[in-house]
Amino acid sequence: MAENYDVVVIGGGPGGYVCAIRAAQLGLKVACVEKRGTLGGTCLNVGCIPSKALLHSSHLFEEATEHFDTHGIEVSKPKVNLEKMMARKDKVVDSNVKGIEFLFKKNKVTYVKGAGEITSPTSVKVALLDGGEETLNAKNIVIATGSEVTPLPGVEIDEKNIVSSTGGLVLPKVPKKMVVIGAGVIGLELGSVWRRLGSEVTVIEYLDRILPGMDGELVKQTQRIFAKQGLEFKLGHKVTGAKTGKSGVTLTVEPSKGGDAEEVKADVVLVAIGRRPFVKGLGLDKVGVELDDRGRVKTDEHFQTNVQGIFAIGDAIIGPMLAHKAEEDGVALAEMLAGEEGHVDYGKVPGVVYTWPEVAAVGKTEEQLKEEGVDYKVGKFPFTANGRAKAMESTEGFVKILEDKKTHRVVGAHIVGPAAGDLIAEVVLAMEYGASAEDIARTCHAHPALGESVKEAALDADKRAIHM
């Protein structure tokens, strides 16, 4: 006996669960299928949440070890109890995950534990975790199966010596030497975690710069800051092979453009070159859902695939592979399915790197504006001039705001510094309203707070910062 649903969401990550809850809020009958055994997807289980937990724990350890003395706090050399740290992380994950289950109950979303397969545009067959099968009839099906780690040919991940981010979050002991392949967000975050806990970390990156896609000036300053912290960088290099032996892993590394190979040894290697859409086992080829050349589900501006009634959101489709982007997709789609209008502007999705200092950006980079031929002005303000940052002993970094000279609208902001990931929110909101830098500058910001740096950067766009 099959149940009839208005919407069946396959995937219980940030895209899927948010879509399900929103649809239920709007009065639709919703089921969410998840095969992991817990809700929250990559984000809650093996991504955002556990990494942020470890980042905070390791940050505190570094503060205690390196910086407490400056404050006149004298402690004997702190030690890391990795087991305890991991247990705390697991607790955080667990509470988040249970929280989603509670939200499902509260909103009357049916949680189906199993692997879903689309058997027709109106039915999903679920191989239940407990055994057996269940068929769900659906007026609309949403593919929210997210993404998986992109493998690196020649460097096979065993999640023991050669790990992906998943393994990198559960290492049993602090590696003496760690090599991170890929200087993107994930590589830098996890690299920071283990460096703080005592590893010697080298980051190998194919391109000549870290954090591909982010603003050039931002990235240069960020790299400088990380290098000062002790992160080693080997840019412009690629890893062509890996051999695991008794003493660890030996990597074959050569310049990206080709050249002499060298060997780099490490106890643990983290492969963090990126993620790719995960749509296996959904029966897409049988039901005729098309993918694009990057393996993403092809969708139009209404998240509709080429098969009527089947939709896709989040990491499985085009756009920044970020949890909050998936959430916005989920809400917009749920509202559309309920008969309302929905729209997500991918140009206003902020991106954050949760290292310390944090790195955050929204909108256009200077490089993009130059390429598009847009005449823009820049407002910049260093945290060294911010009173609160000084009091916090966290003065590295700056806020940069870009404004289009013709429309007088803020088109981008780039921050490296304390709480950058929170500070960026103000600019995202300003951009949503088509605000100018002056609008931000003429809004009262509390003192003494890090947010004042945003105000001063906005003032600097018109060359009238007060505190600089």
Add this chain to the structure above:
Amino acid sequence: MATEVKVPTLGESVTEATIAKWYKKVGDAVAADEPIVELETDKVTVEVNAPVAGAIVELVAGEGDEVEVGALIAMIKEGAEGAAPAKEEKAEAPEESKKEEPKKEEPKKEEAKPAAAPAASAPAASTSANTDHPLPPAVRKLVEDKNLDPSKIPATGKDGRLTKGDVLNFLEGGGSAPRAAAAAAAPAAPAAPKPERELREGEERVKMSKLRQTIARRLKEAQNTAAMLTTYNEVDMTNLLACRNQYKDGFEKKHGVKLGFMSFFIKACTTALNEWPAVNAEIDGNSFIYKNYCDIGVAVGTPQGLVVPVIRSAEKKSFADLESTIVDFGKRARDGKLGMDEMTGGSFTISNGGVFGSLLSSPILNAPQSGILGMHKTQMRPVAIDGKVEIRPMMYLALSYDHRIIDGREAVSFLVRVKECIENPERILLDI
């Protein structure tokens, strides 16, 4: 001792004027009450007379300058002969000219120098008309600094909000309203003020007079505010013509003024307005204001443009009064001698396009009124009367009205009533 000549009170909500023409130059003799300058305002052209006899010693503003109410525009040396002044008198400390206080709005600084503070491209507004959305901080500053009316500026922000770019583009001279797509490759040069377009061979540029600009603005305001539409009817002028023909001589003999049609139409309108008060009413915010008087504006064309002097309490005036008032209005309008107070506060307007030959038209409302009657050319036409074709003198009537306050039924019925009163004028007398 030099006497100051200042810009007098010009009328409700009129705060500035343009110097249209100096009749005198420095050194000329003037008699007391002799006009020395012509000022052009929003509504009308006004002359300023010399307060004393003497000679002009200084003209403080030039032709084409904008001056504010109360501003100094000339100095007269009382009693002086009309000779070139030996030396310029220093302007005295300005007296508190409180006999003519500037109307509401910003208090004018009385300074002994020309008030050269024209308002910017758009008329000043003390409150933001766009009350749905609070103004973003940069927009508020611009709007206040430049004395702009936010509701007049095209908005491209979220939910129709104004952005700073919207205001700046607007100020740069009617900037292109749609915002340039951010991705489009825009030229690097910053936007220059939009130049007036170049003239081709055979073209001549004539700047719009203040009066014209105001008329243009008010026409658009009326159109943009009211839910305006027009209902039509036709009227058989046979009986009216007969009545007029019968009594015109006696009328002129007794009252000294010709008996025209306007008095009949005005009376027909006051009768109908009395029965359909919505047509005589006005919208103010969320209320209607009903009036128990009929101040009927009668549109008069002049070389400077259309002006609409108002006949107060027309329902109380006799036919002779109406006719003579209209004659007087027409003459003074053409001479540019209508007073400000004669042009404001009407409750209904009649416009006659027929004198120029118009057969049928749709007048635009005279804001803030809710109705306007359009009269047209009387033309002999075949019409069906009792199943037979007869040739009758027919006039089309048009009533443009604001549907926000006047129902279709009311509008049509009003017009029918006017028709009835014209086709059988005794009905006005009998109120039937």
